[in-house]
Amino acid sequence: MLRFGVVKFERLPRRYLVWTEGSLKEMVDSHFSRRCVLSCDRVKLPKSFNSWSVETIGGIKIVFTNNLADHLLLVDDDTRVLIFHHVSFLECHRLAKETLDTLALLFPITKMRAESSWFRRKTCLRPEPSTTPIDERLLHCGSLQTEERQIERFYYWRDRLVILKQAYDDATPTLSPIRWWRDRRNGPQWCTFWVATLVLLITSVLGVVQCVLTGIQTFKNG
Known part of the structure; x- marks a missing residue:
């Protein structure tokens, strides 16, 4: 489960180990030393x-x-x-x-x-x-x-x-509501963001409703 040396013409070369001296155990122990x-x-x-x-x-x-x-x-x-x-x-x-x-x-x-x-x-x-x-x-x-x-x-x-x-x-x-909803790495920041978003959404809906009602009232009075 370890790769040794370079493979010619490899499309996606990744990390490999070089074994030039010593035993296999010594080489592996050296690579995975606790540093x-x-x-x-x-x-x-x-x-x-x-x-x-x-x-x-x-x-x-x-x-x-x-x-x-x-x-x-x-x-x-x-x-x-x-x-x-x-x-x-x-x-x-x-x-x-x-x-x-x-x-x-x-x-x-x-x-x-x-x-x-x-x-x-x-x-x-x-x-x-x-x-x-x-x-x-x-x-x-x-x-x-x-x-x-x-x-x-x-x-x-x-x-x-x-x-x-x-x-x-x-x-x-990315600018995706789903990703913003999933991103809960910072709990207080996540709550603040979505509370502000909810308040903005409610305010916008109420504003649209108010405009519609005002328009209907004006139409009736006219």
């Missing part, structure tokens, strides 16, 4: 942060990959994020625990069941770049509790989670 570059201060992963909200609210398309080295990697000017989906494979390896936690974070079982139509559309697509079907156990990773969503609990994937979270927070929904 974090980005600061995790004030970075929290709220319950609303999942694959559905990342795609429908943040506008970052979820793309499945068969290469573990590409997991959580933002590509194409931060418009797509690659997700390693082979849960069955992960359950057999030590690196699995934290990778499974990232999948439980992005594909919480309760949220994905609520958005089952969205997930069915995603799983109808093939992961990039091969044609391997999406692992059906992707929806059986469970959900993370509040304390398990603290960013400092992640070591291997912390930097990519921080980058993805920042890209998601910086995203602004």
